[in-house]
Structures are given as C-alpha cells and as structure tokens.
Amino acid sequence: AQSVAQPEDQVNVAEGNPLTVKCTYSVSGNPYLFWYVQYPNRGLQFLLKYITGDNLVKGSYGFEAEFNKSQTSFHLKKPSALVSDSALYFCAVRDWDNNNDMRFGAGTRLTVKP
Amino acid sequence: ETGVTQTPRHLVMGMTNKKSLKCEQHLGHNAMYWYKQSAKKPLELMFVYSLEERVENNSVPSRFSPECPNSSHLFLHLHTLQPEDSALYLCASSQDRRTTYNEQFFGPGTRLTVL
Numbered sequence: 080a081q082s083v084a085q086p087e088d089q090v091n092v093a094e095g096n097p098l099t100v101k102c103t104y105s106v107s108g109n110p111y112l113f114w115y116v117q118y119p120n121r122g123l124q125f126l127l128k129y130i131t132g133d134n135l136v137k138g139s140y141g142f143e144a145e146f147n148k149s150q151t152s153f154h155l156k157k158p159s160a161l162v163s164d165s166a167l168y169f170c171a172v173r174d175w176d177n178n179n180d181m182r183f184g185a186g187t188r189l190t191v192k193p
Numbered sequence: 194e195t196g197v198t199q200t201p202r203h204l205v206m207g208m209t210n211k212k213s214l215k216c217e218q219h220l221g222h223n224a225m226y227w228y229k230q231s232a233k234k235p236l237e238l239m240f241v242y243s244l245e246e247r248v249e250n251n252s253v254p255s256r257f258s259p260e261c262p263n264s265s266h267l268f269l270h271l272h273t274l275q276p277e278d279s280a281l282y283l284c285a286s287s288q289d290r291r292t293t294y295n296e297q298f299f300g301p302g303t304r305l306t307v308l
Contacts (some may be wrong), residue, residue, distance in 0.1 A: 111293050121302075122285075122302050178210070
C-alpha cells in the first residue's frame, strides 16, 4: 500500500520567518500527493496537489510544496509565516493498491508565534 | 466554506443510545466518504459511496451503519457505541472517485463523545 509519513508532530515558527512542514512518501508507481490544512473546529481544506509537471507546486494562502523524487519527499513551504497559518497540516497520497483511496499522514501541528 | 455541511457539530451519547450523523454536499459530486479522526493518528477511512452505492467498508464494526439515499446526502447511524468510538467524524465528497487527481472536500465534522 502507498503511504505518507509526517516526521514532526509539532513545528514552531516565528511570524515572518519561512516555514517548512515535512512529508515523505512511499509509493509503487507515480505519486499523486496532496496537502490539506485543518483550522480549529473545521474540516480539512485542500491546499495544493502534485500530479505531474513542475516540481514546485503553488497553492492557496501563499503555500507551495516541492516534489523531490530522489528523496521521496513533498515538503510544504511558505516564505513568510503568519500567525493565522497556525493549524494542523496533513499530507496525503493516492493509494494505488487500495481502490485509489486517499491515505493521510498523522498530521503536523504548526504554531506561528508573533 | 467547502460546500459540505455536517450536523450535528457536537454529539454526546450514552453507550445504549441510537443517533445519526448527517452530511450534505452542494457540489454536485458523486462520491461521498466517512472518515474517523482521532488525535495524533492518520485519518481512518470508514466507508465510501460512489453513485449511491457503498463500494468500501474498511472493517468498521457493525455498530456504525452508513446510508446514502442520494448523491447529495450521507448518514452515519450509530448504535451501542463504545467510549473508544469518541472522535471527530468527517464527511467528504469528490467528483469521480476513480479520478486520481481529484481532491476531496471535507465538512467541518461532528465531535462525538460516548459516555
């Protein structure tokens, strides 16, 4: 089965600094990768996805992610963090072995401090 | 908002109660999903409906019973739950389940507490 791993439970960043939320994947074929964000008391919101093409994918709210095939990574980045970016972030991958279901990581809690 | 609504937002129930969670999507999608979200764990896919037919049941106990009367509505009927079933239950929808590049759209969830 395909899977993703988010190695950090928690990431703390000062406002205005760049942020990175890490994700690595394991797939048997071409990876279709997604990032979602969950604000308090909300469901998951789609941020961006990599299907094919440019390795740098741009998404909502100024976020971007870099697909790195050699390192099997899809890290989420933002050049300048905002306090309002504080939320739970999930990486996900399509699971070719299981009906193309979406497989989610355990999530990384991002806290941006003023 | 994502176009997916869920009611109730919070539910407290005893182990002998029967209750139902409701989900409605206003996006014209033809696939709907139930997920269970527990703290510090990956989302667990419970059920998948495509074109109103249940296409997946990921070893979910029978005390959870889904229903999809049409492509816009999804229910999760709860009966004789256990305290370990306490979690956030998320509904999601997507267009064409088999189209692998489609993202899913999530509702705000129902926070369930089983006493």
